[in-house]
Amino acid sequence: MTVVRQLRAPAAVSDPPDDDLAAIEVHDLRMRYGTTDVLTGVSFTAQRGEVVALLGPNGAGKTTTIEILEGFRIRSAGDVRVLGVDPGHGDERWRSRLGVVLQSWRDHGKWQVRELLAHLGLYYTPYSTPRIRRPWDVDDLIDAVGLTPHAGKRVSQLSGGQRRRLDVAIGIVGRPELLFLDEPTAGFDPEARREFHDLVHRLADIDDTTILLTTHDLDEAEKLADRILILAGGAIIADGSPDQLSRRVAADAEVRWSRDGDRFVHSTGDATAFVRELFQQYGEAIADLEVRRASLEDTYMAFVREYESGRSASALRAFEEVTR
Numbered sequence: 299m300t301v302v303r304q305l306r307a308p309a310a311v312s313d314p315p316d317d318d319l320a321a322i323e324v325h326d327l328r329m330r331y332g333t334t335d336v337l338t339g340v341s342f343t344a345q346r347g348e349v350v351a352l353l354g355p356n357g358a359g360k361t362t363t364i365e366i367l368e369g370f371r372i373r374s375a376g377d378v379r380v381l382g383v384d385p386g387h388g389d390e391r392w393r394s395r396l397g398v399v400l401q402s403w404r405d406h407g408k409w410q411v412r413e414l415l416a417h418l419g420l421y422y423t424p425y426s427t428p429r430i431r432r433p434w435d436v437d438d439l440i441d442a443v444g445l446t447p448h449a450g451k452r453v454s455q456l457s458g459g460q461r462r463r464l465d466v467a468i469g470i471v472g473r474p475e476l477l478f479l480d481e482p483t484a485g486f487d488p489e490a491r492r493e494f495h496d497l498v499h500r501l502a503d504i505d506d507t508t509i510l511l512t513t514h515d516l517d518e519a520e521k522l523a524d525r526i527l528i529l530a531g532g533a534i535i536a537d538g539s540p541d542q543l544s545r546r547v548a549a550d551a552e553v554r555w556s557r558d559g560d561r562f563v564h565s566t567g568d569a570t571a572f573v574r575e576l577f578q579q580y581g582e583a584i585a586d587l588e589v590r591r592a593s594l595e596d597t598y599m600a601f602v603r604e605y606e607s608g609r610s611a612s613a614l615r616a617f618e619e620v621t622r
């Protein structure tokens with residue numbers, strides 16, 4: 299079954315007037331399944347052109363949050379605006395401005411790659427605007443996701459990683475203003491991952507696409523995201539750039555070097571001043587210099603541990619002080 303539906307062409311489509319609004323605004327979002335509260339008060343915003351990574355342990359509610367923003371799930375409570383619209387009441391024109399890459403999408407097996415993308419692209423033609431020409435040219439799109447050698451293959455013949463690239467192509471064929479990526483690189487080899495990262499940077503930098511992604515790969519989050527949100531216990535327990543978060547967790551950097559064959563390590567709050575002094579004192583005798591801040595993985599683990607030990611409120615207060 300395909301997701302394509304024939305639509306009546308809307309009257310001339312102009313660019314929406316809400317460019318100054320944040321792409322996503324979420325205030326006190328709550329979600330209850332039966333008697334279980336999964337989201338207990340999620341609040342955050344994403345500005346236009348921002349790449350935001352939503353991190354959190356399994357079952358924290360990342361997919362639930364994303365599906366509410368996409369309009370696929372109805373929230374229990376809270377205010378949500380996506381491209382200025384309540385997703386519970388989004389119409390087809392609103393939907394045409396979104397791109398969605400779900401965690402797994404097993405469909406369309408008999409279609410050929412090029413044929414499928416050309417067909418899905420037709421859905422977006424009526425929503426082309428002077429600023430955003432929809433859909434994406436099919437051959438450019440296939441090239442952008444690295445599927446040119448496989449353009450004539452049936453979807454059922456693609457490998458897992460190629461299939462995932464096609465999922466991404468399906469998500470962006472309508473040149474979305476806002477793109478949701480739920481664990482987009484699961485199953486990618488390192489080369490495919492790097493190409494995908496380049497594509498995300500291109501979408502954000504050149505096309506000014508806002509991107510909200512979930513991932514369990516912290517290295518990926520650090521490479522891609524302008525901002526990281528950590529979801530745990532039904533709420534956002536940390537919100538900031540990777541650098542802001544790592545400073546919150548570990549104010550000190552670790553400096554390592556060697557001199558005359560001996561290795562040294564020193565923790566300092568001002569690595570630049572320390573290194574300057576080191577060179578003044580020992581000059582060319584210094585070798586193998588490294589300055590290391592806490593990685594995002596260290597930072598993430600510290601936040602989640604802090605949260606799990608019941609100190610989330612104090613962690614959040616301290617974080618807000620650092621980023622104020």
Ligand SMILES: Nc1ncnc2c1ncn2[C@@H]1O[C@H](COP(=O)(O)OP(=O)(O)OP(=O)(O)O)[C@@H](O)[C@H]1O
Nearest residue numbers: 331332336354355356357358359360361362363512
């Ligand atoms: N339709 C549903 N009915 C009942 N409970 C659900 C439903 N969908 C999700 N849940 C529960 O809500 C919680 C959050 O699930 P969700 O898939 O949003 O988490 P997640 O953070 O995306 O997890 P993961 O990292 O494992 O993908 C889980 O405990 C899950 O079992």
